[in-house]
Amino acid sequence: MANRIVLNTISYHGHGAIENIVPELTKRGCKKAFVATDADLLKFGVTKKVTDLLDAAGFAYSVYSDIKPNPTIENVQNGVSSFKEAGADCIVAIGGGSAMDTAKAIGIIIENPEFADVRSLEGVADTKKHAVFTIAVPTTAGTAAEVTINYVITDVEKKRKFVCVDTNDIPEIAVVDPDMMASMPKGLTAATGMDALTHAIEGYITKGHCAISDMFHLEAIRLISANLRDAVQNTPEGREGMALGQYIAGMGFSNVGLGIVHAMAHGLSALYDTPHGVACAILLPVGLEYNKSVSGERYRAIGKAMCVEGIDTMSDEEAADATIAAVKKLSADVGIPANLVGILKEEDVQFLSESAFADACCPGNPRDTSIEEIAVLYKSQM
Structure with missing residues (x-):
């Protein structure tokens, strides 16, 4: 049996890795980023480390932070609507597994609208297009969602989590900067x-x-x-x-x-x-x-x-x-x-x-x- 290995196209590692975010966006012709993060990271200035770089470059972005620690179907649905309203053409996911998982689901649905029912993504979904171009920036050293083909969403109504597995959801670029993790309690x-x-x-x-x-x-x-x-x-x-x-x-x-x-x-x-x-x-x-x-x-x-x-x-x-x-x-x-x-x-x-x-x-x-x-x-x- 053949073994399949799926990894990011590009990954950056080490102190100062976030300096590569704007150049990677601009050289691909992206115009506006959808920054998916969570409220605590906004509150404590962690997200700002990246948005300051976007500001300095004059790169347009919209922030979406309606993301719970165990992200829900509603968080994804609201994110899809917010992405469309923002007129964004790329995603920068900043956070732990919750932010990155939410961003993956949003990116998949934007490019594969036939999966707008989030529950339809459970298991191995037969999506046809890769998710929206995404740069994933982890702020925790744990989930590795920036390099996986998996994401997990909580179904509040049914009181369960479901795992989605899709080679089309892996972020094209992972930016693993330990400085983004320094403020973790x-x-x-x-x-x-x-x-x-x-x-x-x-x-x-x-x-x-x-x-x-x-x-x-x-x-x-x-x-x-x-x-x-x-x-x-x-x-x-x-x-x-x-x-x-x-x-x-x-x-x-x-x-x-x-x-x-x-x-x-x-x-x-x-x-x-x-x-x-x-x-x-x-x-x-x-x-x-x-x-x-x-x-x-x-x-x-x-x-x-x-x-x-x-x-x-x-x-x-x-x-x-x-x-x-x-x-x-x-x-x-x-x-x-x-x-x-x-x-x-x-x-x-x-x-x-x-x-x-x-x-x-x-x-x-x-x-x-x-x-x-x-x-x-x-x-x-x-």
Whole structure:
């Protein structure tokens, strides 16, 4: 079977990378940008780092910030209307996964109006045209939405998240500038960083993994494990390492899929508005324990990337356990809760289990599962 790899046409990395935004827009003949961001980034001046560059160049733009932390169908619909009203011809998405996911959906619908019903984009949508030309500028080191072919939208009415997978949604240009991430608070840095680690680890053990994705994921695990604690302390080196690590993780999992941890985490965010990274961090050791019987031989490589001492001389069982312990320690060190106590309600377990089983990430899990087994996993964290 052939393996497909989809990546940005161009990506910029490192301090000052945002200086490339205006030149990339102008050389393509773009006239007005639709800046998709969120209200907090506007409030705290993060978006301004980019709009100041647009202002200095006299480049016209319109700002859209009606985007929730878990973006909704309504956020996308309003964004489509705002894009049309603005007369824009390109998108600059500034933010975490929420802003970039919303921008992806807007860009797809503008170019493929037959998918105006946002729910019709769930799964693998048969769109014909690439989304509006988009430059994605992440402000968190976690989701890697700037390099993936996925986006996630919340259906408030049905109390669920749905995953959309479309090669036409990937931003043409990613601008990964650690300076855009410097103002992230500790809690958000920790949560998004653990989301990135979950991407890398789930991507490494997923059914669809291949030699190229393995290369990406192991390097991402190494970078994230080495830099997340420092990034939470806001060191320049930690920020830069995490910016690169989360992007590399996205290069991998976008092309081979994820697993049960993300499938279960999506429901928690949709139902309780739990930060996605927090949900992933809590559930990652649970998923690793569950999958150990079928993919445990790959855990040694994960542990080596996390610099687990003495792992080369351990048995497979010992290496797997040591790797899971290292994941738990990293999560605890950056302040993530140990379980779902105070989050998960027993009366919701059945609904959440059904949602997780139906989630687009679930089929990629290395161990085949069931609604009943997922329910047991949820309950183990109460």
